[in-house]
Amino acid sequence: MELINSLLGGFATALTPANLLYAGIGVLLGTAIGVLPGIGPALTISLLLPLTFKLDPVGAFIMFGGIYYGAMYGGSTTSILVNAPGESASVVTAIDGYEMAKRGRAGAALATSAIGSFVAGTLATIGLMVFATILVEQAVKLGPPELFAIMIVALSAVTSLSGTSAPKSVFATLLGLGLGLVGLDNQTGQLRLTYGINELEEGIDVVLGAIGLFALSEVFWYAATLRSQAEHRESIKGPVWMTRKEFSRSVPSWLRGSGIGFFIGALPGAGATIASFISYAVEKRVSKHKAEFGKGAIEGVAGPEAANNAAAGGHLVPLLGLGIPGSGTTAVMLAAFQIYGLQPGPLLFTTRPDLVWGLIASLYLANVMLLVLNLPLVGIWVKLLDIPKPLLFAGITVISGIGVYSLNRNAFDLVVVFVLGVIGFLMKRYDYPLGPVILGIVLGPLIDNNFRRGMIMTDGNVLALLTRPGTAVILAIALFFLVLPFAIRLYGRARGRSDLAMLTETEVG
Amino acid sequence: MTSRNPDLVGAALVAVLALVTIAGGVTTPDPGFGVVSPAVLPTIIGVLMLVTAAWLAVDALRGTPPPVTEPIDRRPFGYTVVATAAFLFAFVPLGFIISATAFLIAQARILGSHDLLRDSIASLLFIAGLYLLFVQGLTIALPKGPLPF
Numbered sequence: 001m002e003l004i005n006s007l008l009g010g011f012a013t014a015l016t017p018a019n020l021l022y023a024g025i026g027v028l029l030g031t032a033i034g035v036l037p038g039i040g041p042a043l044t045i046s047l048l049l050p051l052t053f054k055l056d057p058v059g060a061f062i063m064f065g066g067i068y069y070g071a072m073y074g075g076s077t078t079s080i081l082v083n084a085p086g087e088s089a090s091v092v093t094a095i096d097g098y099e100m101a102k103r104g105r106a107g108a109a110l111a112t113s114a115i116g117s118f119v120a121g122t123l124a125t126i127g128l129m130v131f132a133t134i135l136v137e138q139a140v141k142l143g144p145p146e147l148f149a150i151m152i153v154a155l156s157a158v159t160s161l162s163g164t165s166a167p168k169s170v171f172a173t174l175l176g177l178g179l180g181l182v183g184l185d186n187q188t189g190q191l192r193l194t195y196g197i198n199e200l201e202e203g204i205d206v207v208l209g210a211i212g213l214f215a216l217s218e219v220f221w222y223a224a225t226l227r228s229q230a231e232h233r234e235s236i237k238g239p240v241w242m243t244r245k246e247f248s249r250s251v252p253s254w255l256r257g258s259g260i261g262f263f264i265g266a267l268p269g270a271g272a273t274i275a276s277f278i279s280y281a282v283e284k285r286v287s288k289h290k291a292e293f294g295k296g297a298i299e300g301v302a303g304p305e306a307a308n309n310a311a312a313g314g315h316l317v318p319l320l321g322l323g324i325p326g327s328g329t330t331a332v333m334l335a336a337f338q339i340y341g342l343q344p345g346p347l348l349f350t351t352r353p354d355l356v357w358g359l360i361a362s363l364y365l366a367n368v369m370l371l372v373l374n375l376p377l378v379g380i381w382v383k384l385l386d387i388p389k390p391l392l393f394a395g396i397t398v399i400s401g402i403g404v405y406s407l408n409r410n411a412f413d414l415v416v417v418f419v420l421g422v423i424g425f426l427m428k429r430y431d432y433p434l435g436p437v438i439l440g441i442v443l444g445p446l447i448d449n450n451f452r453r454g455m456i457m458t459d460g461n462v463l464a465l466l467t468r469p470g471t472a473v474i475l476a477i478a479l480f481f482l483v484l485p486f487a488i489r490l491y492g493r494a495r496g497r498s499d500l501a502m503l504t505e506t507e508v509g
Numbered sequence: 510m511t512s513r514n515p516d517l518v519g520a521a522l523v524a525v526l527a528l529v530t531i532a533g534g535v536t537t538p539d540p541g542f543g544v545v546s547p548a549v550l551p552t553i554i555g556v557l558m559l560v561t562a563a564w565l566a567v568d569a570l571r572g573t574p575p576p577v578t579e580p581i582d583r584r585p586f587g588y589t590v591v592a593t594a595a596f597l598f599a600f601v602p603l604g605f606i607i608s609a610t611a612f613l614i615a616q617a618r619i620l621g622s623h624d625l626l627r628d629s630i631a632s633l634l635f636i637a638g639l640y641l642l643f644v645q646g647l648t649i650a651l652p653k654g655p656l657p658f
Binding site (some may be wrong): 007050051053054161164165166167168170171174175177178181185187188189191192193194195216219220223224225226389391394395397398399401402405406409411414415421422424429430431432444447448451452455456457459460467 | 515516518519523526528530533534535538539540542543544545548549550551554555557558561562564565568573574575576578581583585586588590593594596597598600601605608609612613616620621622626631635636639643647648649650651652
């Protein structure tokens with residue numbers, strides 16, 4: 001009953017004209033960036049942060065929620081029509097979605113994707129509401145040692161499930177942690193890793209990391225691969241709808257994808273991309289039409305698209321319940337909370353219920369808006385792909401400059417973001433994943449803080465810290481994540497399963 | 510040719526970064542209060558980076574195939590990096606309007622456009638629109654440079 005009352009309170013907040021407008025702007029922007037290749041939700045939220053400085057935080061987070069859900073909706077459009085996924089989480093959708101489009105069934109692929117996203121988004125928001133509330137009740141019992149261990153789980157998961165090479169993923173995580181520790185140590189007031197550069201005393205903001213690593217590196221990537229940018233686009237023939245048979249084949253896939261996506265997404269560090277790959281593997285295994293997979297099976301679109309949307313809802317569980325981000329996008333959202341002087345986690349549910357429940361209620365509304373925007377209006381979204389790419393990427397650079405400068409009005413930040421852009425380009429070119437860097441920047445200071453506070457509790461005894469019952473169990477989970485990719489690869493090799501190898505070679509965004 | 514393996518070059522760069530991090534860690538002053546010195550975590554990160562560099566090198570030397578890289582379109586890439594650097598470095602001294610308009614015109618040319626007049630007008634209009642949105646609409650101050658606004 002308390003849950004229902006809280007949700008009704010949330011709807012009262014979300015349904016004000018101003019907040020409805022922010023939700024609308026969020027879903028429009030989210031769908032647009034989902035359609036456009038190379039721009040993701042983490043980057044968009046980073047770029048929009050300066051725009052929201054003057055807003056009430058409730059409105060800002062309602063907009064961010066819309067962007068996050070919208071990006072997952074929009075990503076499928078380019079996967080299906082161009083075979084160039086707008087988001088990494090839609091990569092697997094292209095396998096069967098593009099094949100369906102080539103056979104003149106683009107309308108059905110887009111419909112199953114949009115309705116699947118709606119079903120998954122709604123179920124995941126219900127899951128978010130229930131599980132975040134349960135998590136909050138438990139989270140108040142957690143001390144610094146347990147929080148430290150949970151952050152290690154997040155880092156282990158994102159390290160082990162990102163990229164194609166274990167040492168490269170580990171390096172990416174360590175780089176992020178190192179960048180996160182630059183600046184003033186808030187426990188002792190000492191400067192760390194600043195090398196005498198005064199401008200580094202304030203540290204390296206995660207927003208700078210996201211803009212440098214995701215935006216500028218993408219601009220450099222576009223310029224470096226200019227000659228290979230040609231694309232072939234399939235047209236939408238007929239209505240954006242499914243036959244009765246396609247609909248009945250889609251329903252179980254939507255439900256399975258929703259469950260897989262939500263629970264994978266709720267694990268700290270595991271992303272929407274991984275959820276969509278697992279969903280595809282499951283659909284292929286349980287389908288009565290196995291031979292159609294790879295040639296245009298509708299389940300191969302319905303399941304993964306539901307999974308990536310549900311994962312976005314799942315990601316918000318550790319963020320809202322524990323204050324720990326599990327993906328690049330939620331890491332940037334955590335930074336946004338901090339800019340507003342808010343700390344997500346158990347306390348936020350009591351200190352700012354209007355914000356938490358307003359955000360959750362707005363996610364239900366965003367889903368309805370997205371269904372309306374994506375089913376009948378998909379033809380308009382496709383036209384976004386006509387924007388000349390040089391204009392688009394030059395515009396991203398200019399808006400990046402504004403975003404970086406307006407953060408602290410500090411010219412040195414522009415230098416930092418340029419350097420990070422070059423580093424991001426080189427990492428991308430040589431297969432070093434970027435997601436763990438962003439997560440590391442956010443988690444670095446939090447891990448340091450909780451570890452040192454935990455050590456105070458155990459009088460400096462590391463063993464006592466690591467063997468507390470709760471901490472030991474959580475660290476065992478971290479170990480499981482570290483071993484998981486090796487086990488999957490060995491199993492995949494032994495059984496000749498290339499899809500399993502692919503699972504361990506994805507980018508967590 | 511292992512000497513040109515990008516993963517070996519990467520391992521060397523990671524090792525250098527590891528040493529820089531360790532140096533930064535061990536030179537962090539310990540104020541003497543608290544159970545764990547602020548130097549500990551940066552030093553651990555640096556040491557783990559060094560281990561990772563060795564891991565990368567061993568992987569490369571044991572024959573793990575290097576990443577498949579497409580040849581870079583050197584001209585547009587090089588000019589884009591230079592133009593971006595120039596834009597970001599000139600953002601404050603020249604102001605937003607001048608630096609961003611010049612960058613957009615240059616970038617359009619770098620990426621294949623040949624209509625200077627059209628690009629100039631479009632760039633100026635786009636930047637003016639952004640300026641109005643941020644400065645007038647959202648009251649976010651952007652650097653003016655030599656211009657009076």
